[in-house]
Amino acid sequence: MNIVDHFMQPEVRPFAVAAMMIVLVGGVEVGSMLIGLSISELLGQTVDLGHDGNGGSISHVLSWINVGGVPLMICILLALGIFSMLGFLIQDVARLIAAALPPSAAGVLAAIVTVPLLRSSTRYAARLIPQDESYAVGLSDLVGRTGEVAVGPLDQGLPGRVRVRDIHGNWHTVTASAAPDSPPLPEGASVLLVDRKGGRFVAIAAADELTPSQPDRLSRK
DSSP states (O other), rough: OOHHHHHGGGGGGHHHHHHHHHHHHHHHHHHHHTTOOOHHHHHHHOOOOOOHHHHHHHHHHHHHHHBTOOOHHHHHHHHHHHHHHHHHHHHHHHHHOOOOHHHHHHHHHHHHHHHHHHHHHHEEEEEEHHOOSSSOGGGGTTTOEEEEEOOBBBBSSOOEEEEOTTTSSSSEEEEEEOOOTTTOTTTTTTTEEEEEEEEEEEEEEEEGSSSOOOOHHTTTT
């Protein structure tokens, strides 16, 4: 059996489709970039789920797998790639032991294993992908979190950038300005995100008891 025949076997068809979708989605992204439009950026900036109803639960799940730490399109491609490779591997091992599993059973098993592997891979990818904007999901969840001014100073004029960590430990870089009655906040200052208006966060100086400890600040460098 050659590679093409193996690729088209019924028991691996869901994983072959996932592999082909990587090429299709990647091609759409490359094509959109050639005309000056990034589909991944548009998707990432429009996904902002709130707390109400099922949206809040979905937001927490997506945040847990680090949608927000990396562009949404990267998460999709990683998920498809991991799912596809796991599926082929599961079926190859099953054939060596006895016989190939039904596609549905192999698909469920591959999907279950994909979730933790996707979280690990996105956390690693977040360290490699330079970002000056957050592709965050559930941005409202970051209100009330402390962070550090990465690009500043923050004042009431042009916005700066703040690095902040969500409840799952994933880092985000968000646009922020100082509150109306706040003095300028220099780079490196610890700040508290108190509100979000017009697509940017409002920050004030963080109280000493809210300032991250020195070991925590060093751990991200």
